[in-house]
Amino acid sequence: LQYQAGIYRIANWSDITNAHPIPGEGIIKGLAEVGIPKQRGLLLLAEMSSKGNLCSSNYAQETYEMAKRNRNFVFGFIGQRRLTNAQGVEEVDFIYMTPGVGLHSSSDSLGQQYRTPQQVIEESGCDVIIVGRGIYASLSEGNLDQVVQKAEEYRKKAWDSYLRRISPSL
Amino acid sequence: LQYQAGIYRIANWSDITNAHPIPGEGIIKGLAEVGIPKQRGLLLLAEMSSKGNLCSSNYAQETYEMAKRNRNFVFGFIGQRRLTNAQGVEEVDFIYMTPGVGLHSSSDSLGQQYRTPQQVIEESGCDVIIVGRGIYASLSEGNLDQVVQKAEEYRKKAWDSYLRRISPSL
Numbered sequence: 001l002q003y004q005a006g007i008y009r010i011a012n013w014s015d016i017t018n019a020h021p022i023p024g025e026g027i028i029k030g031l032a033e034v035g036i037p038k039q040r041g042l043l044l045l046a047e048m049s050s051k052g053n054l055c056s057s058n059y060a061q062e063t064y065e066m067a068k069r070n071r072n073f074v075f076g077f078i079g080q081r082r083l084t085n086a087q088g089v090e091e092v093d094f095i096y097m098t099p100g101v102g103l104h105s106s107s108d109s110l111g112q113q114y115r116t117p118q119q120v121i122e123e124s125g126c127d128v129i130i131v132g133r134g135i136y137a138s139l140s141e142g143n144l145d146q147v148v149q150k151a152e153e154y155r156k157k158a159w160d161s162y163l164r165r166i167s168p169s170l
Numbered sequence: 171l172q173y174q175a176g177i178y179r180i181a182n183w184s185d186i187t188n189a190h191p192i193p194g195e196g197i198i199k200g201l202a203e204v205g206i207p208k209q210r211g212l213l214l215l216a217e218m219s220s221k222g223n224l225c226s227s228n229y230a231q232e233t234y235e236m237a238k239r240n241r242n243f244v245f246g247f248i249g250q251r252r253l254t255n256a257q258g259v260e261e262v263d264f265i266y267m268t269p270g271v272g273l274h275s276s277s278d279s280l281g282q283q284y285r286t287p288q289q290v291i292e293e294s295g296c297d298v299i300i301v302g303r304g305i306y307a308s309l310s311e312g313n314l315d316q317v318v319q320k321a322e323e324y325r326k327k328a329w330d331s332y333l334r335r336i337s338p339s340l
Contacts, residue, residue: 007177022192024222026281052194054232059224111196 219270
């Protein structure tokens, strides 16, 4: 109901939505009933970046299996690394988008933990970085130029990390 | 931010809020910063009622330990049974509220599974039943009298189950 209706009517304008798999596969099937007719896609939250989170390796594994069974709607994950089956084989080239990214490894008072673009893209094999405070924090200081500059810095660091991953000789 | 601000300003009017503990203890601390000054309380989702959900027994156990460490704000759980520590001891008399309740055990096409008030209150030791479709389904048939009648039926069944639990001789 939140995806289809409510005040936001998310499915009407959002190409990509993410969902926690914790309720079980029914959450995918329920969202798919609304999203597939509108040609939308879903990312599953396989792992989180906050300290002490309860996404165990078994949780990520079950999420991966759920995604494989629902490829008509699920095309990737919110996570911290590329996933494989229990035998360590990457069976599907899913998309991986990664939050908790900063220019330096660090953490905040509520347990958010930051990893660098290089760690996320080059070492852990993720595809897209999701950056929040690293970019918009300068806004509160009224410094719009710095927001733009920070965004560009993150973009370049992530892209360079990606090039290094796919061409290790660089 | 969703708890304090946003369009709903939930903390301004809701005495009780629930949260999934999956992000880790930071979620409790973040909500508590907003909720405690307003004398609000939090329930943690320790277990879900949907088929194939990922709340393992270890997940519920970690949730229980988080709650014990945050008793100034957390006063109970959304769950399917009373929880104990790893040694099977119920150390704190938390409140347990339970969704997925129907007058008959059953399940729907998206994997929601229903247990009866007797199973939930008498056998599993929960305190409060949360009933959705079991009551409001009659509304879509325009039958308001039946909605009231259903609510009363659930209330009585849950209360009788509670009396049997605390006075087994009844």
